Amino acid sequence: MTVNVAILGASGYTGAELVRLIATHPMMRIAALTADRKAGQPMAQVFPHLRHLDLPRLTTIEQVDFSGIDLAFVALPHGLSQALVKELPPKLKVVDLGADFRLTPEGYKSWYGADHVAPELQPEAVYGLTEFYRDRIRAARLVAGTGCNAATVQFALRPLIEARLIDLDDIVCDLKNGISGAGRSLKENMLFAERSEDVAGYSQGGRHRHLGEFDQEFSALVGREVRILFTPHLVPVNRGILASCYVKGDPQAIHAALQARYADEPFCIVLPMGELPAMSHVQGSNFVHLGVVGDRVAGRTLVVSTLDNLNKGSSGQALQNANLMLGLDETLGLMLAPIFP
Amino acid sequence: MTVNVAILGASGYTGAELVRLIATHPMMRIAALTADRKAGQPMAQVFPHLRHLDLPRLTTIEQVDFSGIDLAFVALPHGLSQALVKELPPKLKVVDLGADFRLTPEGYKSWYGADHVAPELQPEAVYGLTEFYRDRIRAARLVAGTGCNAATVQFALRPLIEARLIDLDDIVCDLKNGISGAGRSLKENMLFAERSEDVAGYSQGGRHRHLGEFDQEFSALVGREVRILFTPHLVPVNRGILASCYVKGDPQAIHAALQARYADEPFCIVLPMGELPAMSHVQGSNFVHLGVVGDRVAGRTLVVSTLDNLNKGSSGQALQNANLMLGLDETLGLMLAPIFP
Amino acid sequence: MTVNVAILGASGYTGAELVRLIATHPMMRIAALTADRKAGQPMAQVFPHLRHLDLPRLTTIEQVDFSGIDLAFVALPHGLSQALVKELPPKLKVVDLGADFRLTPEGYKSWYGADHVAPELQPEAVYGLTEFYRDRIRAARLVAGTGCNAATVQFALRPLIEARLIDLDDIVCDLKNGISGAGRSLKENMLFAERSEDVAGYSQGGRHRHLGEFDQEFSALVGREVRILFTPHLVPVNRGILASCYVKGDPQAIHAALQARYADEPFCIVLPMGELPAMSHVQGSNFVHLGVVGDRVAGRTLVVSTLDNLNKGSSGQALQNANLMLGLDETLGLMLAPIFP
Amino acid sequence: MTVNVAILGASGYTGAELVRLIATHPMMRIAALTADRKAGQPMAQVFPHLRHLDLPRLTTIEQVDFSGIDLAFVALPHGLSQALVKELPPKLKVVDLGADFRLTPEGYKSWYGADHVAPELQPEAVYGLTEFYRDRIRAARLVAGTGCNAATVQFALRPLIEARLIDLDDIVCDLKNGISGAGRSLKENMLFAERSEDVAGYSQGGRHRHLGEFDQEFSALVGREVRILFTPHLVPVNRGILASCYVKGDPQAIHAALQARYADEPFCIVLPMGELPAMSHVQGSNFVHLGVVGDRVAGRTLVVSTLDNLNKGSSGQALQNANLMLGLDETLGLMLAPIFP
Structure with a gap:
């Protein structure tokens, strides 16, 4: 067929x-x-x-x-x-x-x-x-x-929000975004000479439209309003999004929840506890890599997810x-x- | 099986x-x-x-x-x-x-x-x-x-040398080489900060060992000694070799010879006359793209081939x-x- | 003289x-x-x-x-x-x-x-x-x-911590770091082919030694222990550090405090309220650019500072x-x- | 004053x-x-x-x-x-x-x-x-x-052409050009995602307008028509032009002529015989670095010059x-x- x-x-x-x-x-x-x-x-x-x-x-x-x-x-x-x-x-x-x-x-x-x-x-x-x-x-x-950002962050957070493993009122997502996400249209700030050797945030302060997806999806998961902080940054890479999500919750429980959730998913891979994923390790593929790290400050956890924005x-x-x-x-x-x- | x-x-x-x-x-x-x-x-x-x-x-x-x-x-x-x-x-x-x-x-x-x-x-x-x-x-x-350089140049030149379509004593090959060709071993000049924003030639003057392959192969094709000029240059790209070969010969005949030679090859693609291939268009693949351009100076032709050095x-x-x-x-x-x- | x-x-x-x-x-x-x-x-x-x-x-x-x-x-x-x-x-x-x-x-x-x-x-x-x-x-x-990271973050936070304009127990600093900060020594993960097209965190979980400086300096400012969250990420740029600091406090007051503090400093420039600095705009110089943005979530503020790590x-x-x-x-x-x- | x-x-x-x-x-x-x-x-x-x-x-x-x-x-x-x-x-x-x-x-x-x-x-x-x-x-x-290309090549060739140290009818100049040379105007092929990881020639076949300068200047030097071969290639670098000029002439005489010509010039530096200049070594400056290498093929010489195109x-x-x-x-x-x- x-x-x-x-x-x-x-x-x-x-x-x-x-x-x-x-x-x-x-x-x-x-x-x-x-x-x-x-x-x-x-x-x-x-x-x-x-x-x-x-x-x-x-x-x-x-x-x-x-x-x-x-x-x-x-x-x-x-x-x-x-x-x-x-x-x-x-x-x-x-x-x-x-x-x-x-x-x-x-x-x-x-x-x-x-x-x-x-x-x-x-x-x-x-x-x-x-x-x-x-x-x-x-x-x-x-x-x-x-949205490509929306996907990246949701892989990291949905299971945690749904299970209320993290403080819903204190979620900070800092994203690093490859340039192809801006597409092939002509914008001065997407010229090679402007982006090479640069990193800068954009759509700051809660203005990025992918926040509409987070608001919709995360609020629906728990039946109450959830408003995350979300700042994307352009990095001089062709493909890739890496989301660093700073949450309040127990790192072991968070890691276990992600492992359990993605155990049977063919494209979602949770790294061993304490390891961080790298953008270049998913480039060109349909895979998502996720990592969980507990901070020395008790109760603070970093969840990082990365995927190829075009794939x-x-x-x-x-x-x-x-x-x-x-x-x-x-x-x-x-x-x-x-x-x- | x-x-x-x-x-x-x-x-x-x-x-x-x-x-x-x-x-x-x-x-x-x-x-x-x-x-x-x-x-x-x-x-x-x-x-x-x-x-x-x-x-x-x-x-x-x-x-x-x-x-x-x-x-x-x-x-x-x-x-x-x-x-x-x-x-x-x-x-x-x-x-x-x-x-x-x-x-x-x-x-x-x-x-x-x-x-x-x-x-x-x-x-x-x-x-x-x-x-x-x-x-x-x-x-x-x-x-x-x-050798990866040896392959790139031979795709451009073998059919031309064998058919004696070009002056065998005046072949200049200027290569642009992605960094992964140097492998994963530790060398100061392969650090990111040394290679980014840089282009420089190396193995200059006819010292690159891939010249042994050119000497062997090209001389065998015509039963006489052939010695090309060959200078590789490192460019800040992960993968890819682009060989710009300056030869003396008729551009139409050269283009026709390459088209004929590669017509049935699944991985070798000859661009329309006058077009140049780009390194990024073969990245991650087993394809070779070849282009031929006649110069305004009569009898001078540029043949460019590009492939992914790791593939x-x-x-x-x-x-x-x-x-x-x-x-x-x-x-x-x-x-x-x-x-x- | x-x-x-x-x-x-x-x-x-x-x-x-x-x-x-x-x-x-x-x-x-x-x-x-x-x-x-x-x-x-x-x-x-x-x-x-x-x-x-x-x-x-x-x-x-x-x-x-x-x-x-x-x-x-x-x-x-x-x-x-x-x-x-x-x-x-x-x-x-x-x-x-x-x-x-x-x-x-x-x-x-x-x-x-x-x-x-x-x-x-x-x-x-x-x-x-x-x-x-x-x-x-x-x-x-x-x-x-x-430390170069320590400098970058302190320019953003010292005036705010000292004046207790922000919640001292909830400071998240996400850094993007150019590669030259790793120096010229030979490490596999600093090779061009490893760093190009990649972004990844390191020294995660509160292990980076520059935290010793933050602990020392921030705690001294207020006479109590201050422990920030701090995660550096390597980005494929030669020079530059950009620190995205997520704090709890009033954005206007924060912006005013930074403006006042740096008004007479020759090298510290506070951008207009709501604008974000870019790493490439300080490259090669001794300047620090600082930006302050209030989030749509009330009481949450992003303070970004950037400087050239080598300069x-x-x-x-x-x-x-x-x-x-x-x-x-x-x-x-x-x-x-x-x-x- | x-x-x-x-x-x-x-x-x-x-x-x-x-x-x-x-x-x-x-x-x-x-x-x-x-x-x-x-x-x-x-x-x-x-x-x-x-x-x-x-x-x-x-x-x-x-x-x-x-x-x-x-x-x-x-x-x-x-x-x-x-x-x-x-x-x-x-x-x-x-x-x-x-x-x-x-x-x-x-x-x-x-x-x-x-x-x-x-x-x-x-x-x-x-x-x-x-x-x-x-x-x-x-x-x-x-x-x-x-022209920026015109300057780069003339530093390499003018003294040699004027002194007729090289064959005037066989000069091949292969250039590697940083992206800022294209300026800040909007062109699809100057987007970061198009230029990163790419090398490609352009204005091939003798169509680049800087050839007008070469024709004018080189012909004037010797009172006869001189037509060089010249192919620029875009490389993913912000600033810099590196010209690899393949000429016929004695390397020692060529090196000596360049050394003599530039001995008193504050911005032109001739490297020791056999060494090649690197684009990153002049970035941001008004300097020109020049290198001369004799090939194993007798009578063939590579002259390389590099400068910062914007400077x-x-x-x-x-x-x-x-x-x-x-x-x-x-x-x-x-x-x-x-x-x-």
Whole structure:
């Protein structure tokens, strides 16, 4: 059996990463690739590293014949997905990699400051954090990819919050973010000469939109409002997010809870107690590495999680969800080892 | 059918890369991993990015039971392989990634300044540049990996030299080399702070040992002495070699010759006339990208080739050769797309 | 007037940085440079970027004639300074860049696990955080350089702790550290290929020795024990430390306190409320940039400080202290603008 | 005596570098800074690393009162300088950092494909390669900065071409170029994620506009046409150009000629025979390092030169020329040591 997929918005980094992963998938075929502004170009022109693959030429979305497509990945800038998904065939399975369907209607309005153009679809969308929404994803028609930061932090904290192993009012998450997370769009502060040799925080003070996901998810877990502190920092690395989460709770209990929770998860690996994960050890892969360290100050614990923002943080997660939605083995196309160095 | 392999010298970057590639190989199983100084350690301690794999613990070479092993990859520092290979079971297939069996006895003595300790094996060893020694490799028991620089340049020049499309006495090869080529051994000039923000040539003036391979191979192609100019430069990139070869010859004829030669090769891609390849477009893969550009000065042509030194330049080549020696499809485990960005 | 200085231990990065800075100092002359293992070599061989300077050849310490030397900078690995300083002429002014004289006798023993070999000198040594010990430094014979991390965090927190503007029992400091801080010694994890594309914490759980300085200094400020949480992370940048300090306190009051404290300091710059500093904006200079941001969670504030670990975090601080000790203008040789990009 | 200067086009990297250098100049004051699109902003907003300096706010060019200005640096994109310089007060000394006045009228038209709008000024402009046009620069009103690549290669080759020590018809120059040379303008291929981990040639085949300078200058030296081969390659480094020039000639004679030529030059340093310079050893400085190596192939020589493209390749050269034009010591503001690491 081969399933046919389309990638809508294939000219960005997440689109290219989907192609890279699907190229190793034994049962998935890319039937269409779209990129409105680059329609007509071969993918090899937009991404020469994919030159060896036999891929369909980029088209506009209008040119796609969806009749034979089983599932569409939508990798458009936020705000554009909602209008598009609304127009897609109603039975087409959709994995959206953007922000448009991640939040409740209230959450969306609050964090994105605009009315949603497809409110009728919002209730249907399932939050795509595979390891925590697996059953709902398997049954879903529309799955919303999580924010890459949101995924990284939730792997570290969800089991702890749900079990109330940590003080819910004192969670500090300091993130180090690789540059590809900003995508391929042109911004002065993303130029090589601006980012190389630099580290700097951004979206400081609780303004980053992924906080909408934390608020929604963490509060739902415990039935009360949870507000974490969250500051991302750009680091001169291509891929990767490393989240250092400072929490109040017993390190042994925290480590045990994470080990228990992820024991059967194929992509989540908890390091031995006291060891810290490294960003480069998951690069290019769908793995998450987690570490727990007790501080010399009693009752204070550091939980660190790291993943590849383009893979597990975005396109890998999307493929994992697509596998589930299509009734396939969840790990197909995703067992590539990290690339090091 | 599953074949069993051993990796002798698995604690270096090429050893880790072999493990990464073989992890995607449908018919190959790693039965033994050795590293004398790290014997007893799990591979996950030496290379935490391989943590998700179920791998044998590192042992000494003496501890390996070769009875069930079909082929051994030898990834030891040069000079150590020859003594080791001599002691291995005489029928064991061997792919050596080092320099010990690359050169003729005279070439070895001249470039390495020492007597070979296994001269009886030298005649048997086949030079491992797959695309040019495929039939002999298929039949070989002992295959010698090429130098990573030597491979990069030969892909650009062999067809041109053999067809005498270029002036054999005026070939200038300027290389840009990623840092992982220096391996994991401790050298002051390989520290991050020394290499970051730097570019510098090394082994200047015709002293680099890979020149022994060029001399041997290019001279053999045309039955006369060929001496190219060759200067490698370290650039602050993890993986990759990009060779800029300045030759005298007709650009159209050169481009046509490369296209014809590589038309059926699964890993060698010739770009359209006038386009240059980029190092990042082959990173993490077994592909070689080649480009040809005619200069405004008539009769002068630039031929550029690029590959990943740890993959196609070393471990990927080794696996490709092992596949041939074991009667398997040559591309197994090697079709991973490059990782970009 | 020209003062003569010696740099003892000139073959490390801090030694080279001292030479770079002193080269622009209008009243200071380098009379001696030592490096035991490289004695006899010209400095241009050890550090070719200093090739244009007319510098004394490296010697052993024994070869130095201290009779005409006004001040010695000691840039030796920790543990070696104490034995050396003991043997220097008793009236020679000394700025030690290492850890040997930073801590009280109890602190030293506790954090370095060894008896001090020059306990008679410990009481005399002044802690070299210029902006907070200026008067004592001016009068001192022996000044101990601070840890580079210790300096970075203290610029952010000292005024706040002293004025008790923040909760003393809930201070989280997450640091991002450039690689040159590890020095020029050979360690596998400092190789380019290991650090490039990586971010990882180290000395986790309260084990970093700079905590000895925080314990000592912060507790002294308020007359009670203060124990901060502190986790450094290596980032692939040559120079720079950026400290993200998460505190409980009013952001406006915190910003006002820092502004007031540093209004007259030539090297400490507080950004407008709500702005974050960037590591690359102080690179190569003796400046510290500080930023304060109030979080959406009321009462939670982020204070970020950044400096160049080799300059303000080490050699710049040392020169600033030397200027004071020699009765010179404190800023001589130190007003170089940061280099960007 | 203090001279007043204006920097027209101060929002680019070369503008910022001029400010950084002039900040250490004992006799030069920045009286005006312009940037049309950022007029009204403080320089600290555009370049926060200059925050500690007391600088005039950015204005439009129209707002500048040139009456008290002794010299203007013009750092505008090519094509814009010519119209501007035409409108400046006729006696104002001008150092143009762009391409508009580098070439003869014929050369300009040929390489830039447009008519010059200030042809009356072209004859007056002096080519700003200080070490070779010093006397004419001293007397000039209008000096044209050289291309950064053009400067790098000319330091290596001019003395050799002029003395006909090398074969004029066989010169291959392979350049490695830091990214800041592309400036601060938005281009997809200058994003961090595109340039990090990449090396690739550009302007291949003799299309780079700096060839106009080589053609003009080298041909003038010997009274016949000289056409070099020249291929620049982007390397992931912030600053620096390293030119590997492959020539035919005697290495000893070449080394001797360069040593003799630069013996009295304050910024040009010829390494001992056989040694190669490194890009990081001149970073942040106005120095040029040159190396000469004879190949094992007799009669073939590698000449390598390296400089910082923003400093000696652009703003440092401009300041050096301004010093001459203003009757000041040529080295003022320019003796900063390189920053390493």
